[in-house]
Amino acid sequence: MATALITGASAGLGLEFAWQLATARHDLVLVARDEQRLQSIARQLRAAAGVTVEVLPADLADREQTERVAERLRTTENPVSLLVNNAGYAVHEHFTTGDIHKQETSLDVLVRAVMVLSRACLDQMLPRERGAILNVSSVAALTASGTYSAHKAWVRAFTEGLAVDLKGTGVTATALCPGFVHTEFHDRAGIDYSGFPEIAWLNAADVVTAALADVRRGAVISTPSLRYRAASGLLRVLPRSAVRALQASGGAGGTARSA
Template identity: 65%
Template sequence: MARRGTALVTGATSGIGLEIAWALAAGHHHLVLVARDADRLEALAAQLRAAAAIEVEVLPADLADRRALDRVAERLRSTERPVDLLVNNAGFALRQRFVGGDIGREEGALDVMVRAVMVLSHAATGAMVARGRGAVLNVSSVAALTTMGTYAAHKAWVRTFTESLAAELAGTGVTATVLCPGLVHTEFHSRAQMRTDAWPELAWIDAARVAEAALAGVRRGAVVVTPSLRYRAVSAFLRLAPRAVVRSAAGPRRRGPSLATGTPAAPDAGADSLPA
């Protein structure tokens, strides 16, 4: 990830993606910003240009739309305007049970959080390996180690995929890093109409701190980055505990406040997701 290189960030207008964009701008990296809302993209681009005197390109795209996704992939394949860092951050909470839920929403989430990550990583790494340099940062979640619905399944795929990609890229000059945060203060919860007051402030991490940890991990070539000691401890427990215990403690039938939503996991409420 060379200084004054270019980074493409999906889900760039809010949350972790927004903080990563600002951190990269502070480091004088040029940016390609991807999100659905063109107005928000343009407003953010203007702020970043004014604050950091960098080049900022906006690329409005709904990553669940295959034609829009293909446009982003083509941008990553560009040899004239190479992208040095891809950040796959876009994602959202389903806030529904799988059984009886809207299958269209399930398919849309799969497209954004799995298919888009695969397609964009393929486009980026093909161009990067040819140049002998570059990096991919994929945003997963501590939820990847739980059984909290299809969101957890999507994030588990992202984690395993990134680890596999990192192994395949060894020796090429290109790296792959997966970010696995826990509860992060972002718009993720308000957009999903989730309560945040069921968990103490100590459980939350600031999005800027998460972004800083993620980019530090990319710089040192780390494969898995889990910000904060407490979430590294939670992750260790989830990896080592019997899966029956994990299903009981961090699954959709769990009683009490859900680590994913901050709301009681009643039979019709679900416990679908940790923030990306």
């Protein structure tokens, strides 16, 4: 039975990944900061799906704790076949007036942890010529929403470069680039998107189903829903001055830990 490790597994897309993978008979390693919540989720998954579920509490802003997760990824005993780098959150303030410590912490979680954990799992995936890495980016990678866009743009570009390096190895890399998704993410960040039309929102289950299907077929970029694929295409062809103007009219983007 294959094993998947999911960061940010206690809520949102990470929790949905856990349920869908458990239903598909994957053993799981769940990573998040809240051990009590993880243990509760693990008990539910074991009872409902009959799979093995490990709990690995870790704050990915802390390098020592991130290294514990990396060590689990390197092991060849019950090796991880799918890494889902999902942990993330937004800092809802302007960079010019905000708290630089918060910005550094978000960089550690959204960028450094993705790089470190991706590299760690390759130590056991490449010799086995088997495995997949799914890094959660965002359509925001194509916008100009402060450091959140910058972090997600890094994840997208990093994953594309990684996919080039992995060609022919039996290991794949996929960047998931969803738009707005109904999860706890925006509430935790204190961002009010209640005025956005319902058509702008995606269902978490649909996003995860599409992402896992794209991983199975070896897609490098996964953008669930036709409307967000169209929006991404438009953002790629628009002059960057127009993208910046659109962002300026919409205000600042996303502070809350989502994992």
